[in-house]
Amino acid sequence: MKYPSITAFHKSILNGEASFTETVNYYLSQIDVNKGLNAFVNVFAEDALARAAALDQQKLAGMPMGKLAGVVISIKDNICYKGHIATAGSKILEGYHSPFSATAVEKLVNEGAIIIGTTNCDQFGMGSMSTNSHYGPVRNGADPELIAGGSSGGAAVSVQMDMCMAALGSDTGGSIRQPAAFTDTIGFKPSYGAVSRYGLIAYGSSFDQIGTISNNYEDARTIFEIMAGSDEKDSTSIDIEKDAKTYAGRPKLAYVEEMFEGDQEWMQENRAFLESLRETCDLVKVDFHYMKYLVPCYYILTTAEASSNLSRFDGVRYGHRTASPSDLKDMYRESRSEGFGPEVKKRIMLGTFVLSEGYFDAYFTKALRVRRLIQNEVNQILEGNDGFILPISASAPWRLDQKIEDPTQIYMSDIYTVLANLTGNPSVTVKIPTEKYNSRTSNSVQLIVNRGADMSIFNLAEKIYKKY
Ligand code: GLN
Numbered sequence: 001m002k003y004p005s006i007t008a009f010h011k012s013i014l015n016g017e018a019s020f021t022e023t024v025n026y027y028l029s030q031i032d033v034n035k036g037l038n039a040f041v042n043v044f045a046e047d048a049l050a051r052a053a054a055l056d057q058q059k060l061a062g063m064p065m066g067k068l069a070g071v072v073i074s075i076k077d078n079i080c081y082k083g084h085i086a087t088a089g090s091k092i093l094e095g096y097h098s099p100f101s102a103t104a105v106e107k108l109v110n111e112g113a114i115i116i117g118t119t120n121c122d123q124f125g126m127g128s129m130s131t132n133s134h135y136g137p138v139r140n141g142a143d144p145e146l147i148a149g150g151s152s153g154g155a156a157v158s159v160q161m162d163m164c165m166a167a168l169g170s171d172t173g174g175s176i177r178q179p180a181a182f183t184d185t186i187g188f189k190p191s192y193g194a195v196s197r198y199g200l201i202a203y204g205s206s207f208d209q210i211g212t213i214s215n216n217y218e219d220a221r222t223i224f225e226i227m228a229g230s231d232e233k234d235s236t237s238i239d240i241e242k243d244a245k246t247y248a249g250r251p252k253l254a255y256v257e258e259m260f261e262g263d264q265e266w267m268q269e270n271r272a273f274l275e276s277l278r279e280t281c282d283l284v285k286v287d288f289h290y291m292k293y294l295v296p297c298y299y300i301l302t303t304a305e306a307s308s309n310l311s312r313f314d315g316v317r318y319g320h321r322t323a324s325p326s327d328l329k330d331m332y333r334e335s336r337s338e339g340f341g342p343e344v345k346k347r348i349m350l351g352t353f354v355l356s357e358g359y360f361d362a363y364f365t366k367a368l369r370v371r372r373l374i375q376n377e378v379n380q381i382l383e384g385n386d387g388f389i390l391p392i393s394a395s396a397p398w399r400l401d402q403k404i405e406d407p408t409q410i411y412m413s414d415i416y417t418v419l420a421n422l423t424g425n426p427s428v429t430v431k432i433p434t435e436k437y438n439s440r441t442s443n444s445v446q447l448i449v450n451r452g453a454d455m456s457i458f459n460l461a462e463k464i465y466k467k468y
Contacts, residue, residue, distance in 0.1 A: 001162050002026055006071055006219050009165065013059070013070065020052035020059070020070040020114075027072045027116055030163045037139040037148075039157040041077045042085050043117035048072070051114045066112030067226060073108060074164040076155050077118040078125060079210065080199040081105050084115075088201045089133040089151075090123040092339025093319040102199020103234070104168065104210045104227040111226055116164050119154030123341045124310065125172050125203040127151050128413055129400075130179070132343045137400055140182060142441040146397045149179030152213065156183040159213050166214040166223055170200055172207045173298055174392070174417025177446055180213050180429045182397040184442035188212045188220045191451045192424030193238040195224070196231035202309040204302035206236075207421040217458045217465075220428070224454065244455035247386065247463045251281050253447075254385040256288045259416065266396040269443050273432045274389065277464065286381050286388075290374045295411055297374065298418040300354050300367040306344075307351030313339065346407070375423045378448070382425075387460050388448040391416045392429065397441050416446070426454045428461050 002023070003009040012018040028045055055070050075081060078088040080098035087093035105115065122132040130138035130153025138153035140146040141161040148157045152169030156179035159167050169176040171189035180187025189211040200210050210227065214220045230237045260271045277283060290297075315321040315335025322338055325331035340348070354363035381388050393413060404410055420427035429444040447464070449457045 001215070003165060005216055006068070006165060006222055009071065010069070020055040021049065023070060024048045024052040024072060024114060024116070027162075027164055030161065031117070034141065034157075034161045034163060037141055037144060037157050037161065038120055038136055039138055039154040039161070039163060040074070041087065041089070041118045041120050041135050041154070044084060044115060047084075048114050048116050055112060066110065067222070068108055069112035071113045071166070072116050072164045073113050073223075074116050074119050074155060074158040074167045075105060076121050076152050076167070076169045078121060078170055078201040078203075079105060079118075079168055080201070081115055081118075084118070086118065086201065087134070087319070088124045089121045089135065090339065090341065090344065091134045091320055092313045092336070093201075094339070096319045098199070100199060102210070103196035103231045105199065107226050108223065119152070119158050119167060121154055121175075122151035123344050124201065124306070125151040125170055125175055125208075126306070126343050126347055128174070128178060128410055130154060131400065132341055134341060139400065140397060140441060142183070145399055145401070146441060147182070147400055149182035149397060151175040153179045155213050156180055156185055156187070159183070159185045159215060166212055166219050168210055169213050170203075171209050171211050171421065172203050172302060173414050173421050176211045176213060177392050177417055177427060177429050177444075178414075181392040181444035182441050184431065185213050186216060186220055186431070187429045188214070188224065189420060189427045190224060190228065190454050191238070191240060191426045192421075193234075193236045194240045194426070194452075194454055195227045196229075196234040196237045198231055198233035204305040205309060206305060207302055209421075217428075217462050221455070221458045228454070238452070240452045240454050242455065244459050245453070247460055251386040251460060251463060252284055252384070253277065253281050254284045254286045254381045254388045255390065257285055258288070258291060259390050262394055264395055266443060267391070267394060269432055269434065270391045270445055273445060277389075281464065284385055288377060288381070290370065290377060291415070293370050294374070294418055294422065295415050297367045297370045298414065298422060299350070299411055300363050301371065303347045303351030304355050304364050305351070307348045307355060310340075310344070310348055315339070371422050374419070378419070378423045378425060382448070382450050386449070387457075389445055390419070390448070392444055392446050396443070420446070420448050423451070425449065425451050426457050428457050430461050430465050
């Protein structure tokens with residue numbers, strides 16, 4: 001790895017050991033070497049080099065530098081960057097160049113960050129394997145025959161294989177944390193609203209969050225602090241607590257026994273890791289009554305929101321339009337049929353169904369009520385405890401060629417990650433130390449804390465991780 005952290009990079013720049021241009025060239029060559037993994041959709045080489053050259057000049061002239069001067073960052077293909085292409089991994093947005101930047105991107109760029117390109121993902125973030133992309137599947141850098149996880153698989157691999165210093169992803173139901181767990185990187189999903197969603201192409205608006213994939217907690221914290229804060233362009237955005245708690249004594253961590261059940265080696269590792277935490281933490285066994293409702297509740301609400309959000313893609317305003325429609329209706333129908341992938345279509349139909357008259361109360365309203373019960377119970381769990389610890393995935397990353405006929409089986413794999421999106425709490429991954437990395441891939445658990453306590457979560461995660 002070229003630079004273990006942003007701080008290390010800035011030290012090299014200050015010492016004159018590296019220039020911004022050399023650094024960008026290094027990451028561009030890494031992108032080139034790892035092309036086969038299909039992590040990037042678009043690389044903004046010219047643009048990145050021009051920004052680097054300007055920064056080198058600035059440094060030479062002794063001008064002040066931003067907090068992220070020259071920090072090379074990739075963004076998921078569903079995050080807008082002014083004047084650049086953004087397609088959310090879908091054909092329907094073919095050729096779409098955003099006329100504005102996402103607030104998160106704008107804040108990073110204002111601090112000198114260099115956006116190196118957009119990363120591959122499941123269309124509109126719908127998937128857990130990064131195989132539902134118009135651009136083909138993302139491959140895991142540890143073993144190209146394995147999935148990288150999803151939907152921010154490209155983002156995770158871009159950090160895993162040192163193609164950038166950090167990545168922005170989006171997490172609606174685990175899309176940052178699960179690929180991070182599969183690629184030996186750190187994934188962080190902020191509190192709902194902590195980072196403005198303006199400029200993030202919407203999937204499930206009451207779930208979506210922009211977050212980071214990075215090499216360490218320090219970088220995640222640095223980038224998050226710059227992106228965070230309420231924004232008048234997103235009415236759901238909030239200001240989070242500024243102060244970070246420190247954990248001098250033994251932190252109290254809640255866990256649910258049932259969540260760690262399973263015979264697979266992967267789950268045994270999760271269990272053994274949990275047990276090992278008893279040395280430094282107080283583990284508090286708690287009950288959680290809604291396990292079997294998590295996935296149904298998530299998929300009813302997110303597909304409902306998606307069916308509404310994706311209605312704007314009609315072939316008129318953005319991207320792909322069918323070649324020779326017979327009339328206006330045909331143009332809408334054909335443009336959407338040709339532009340959306342099968343998974344997106346499935347979800348639009350499911351979402352339209354749960355919102356339709358006669359089914360609305362039975363599905364949508366009921367799911368909203370269940371969501372509230374889940375939120376209340378998680379709040380209760382966190383009341384007397386510093387954090388809530390749970391697995392990320394029930395199984396290790398599977399092979400790309402493994403056929404999974406039953407789509408609900410894939411949906412069920414999201415069971416542990418959707419919780420933090422249903423409740424809006426921040427969640428970060430904690431690596432399980434294992435010697436098997438590279439011969440297999442990594443494994444991580446996740447930590448959840450109170451909504452708004454994002455700055456504290458890094459300290460707690462670090463405390464748990466540093467034990468090793
Ligand atoms: N796998 C989940 C889904 O398909 C989560 C995706 C995400 O977080 N964007 O909806």
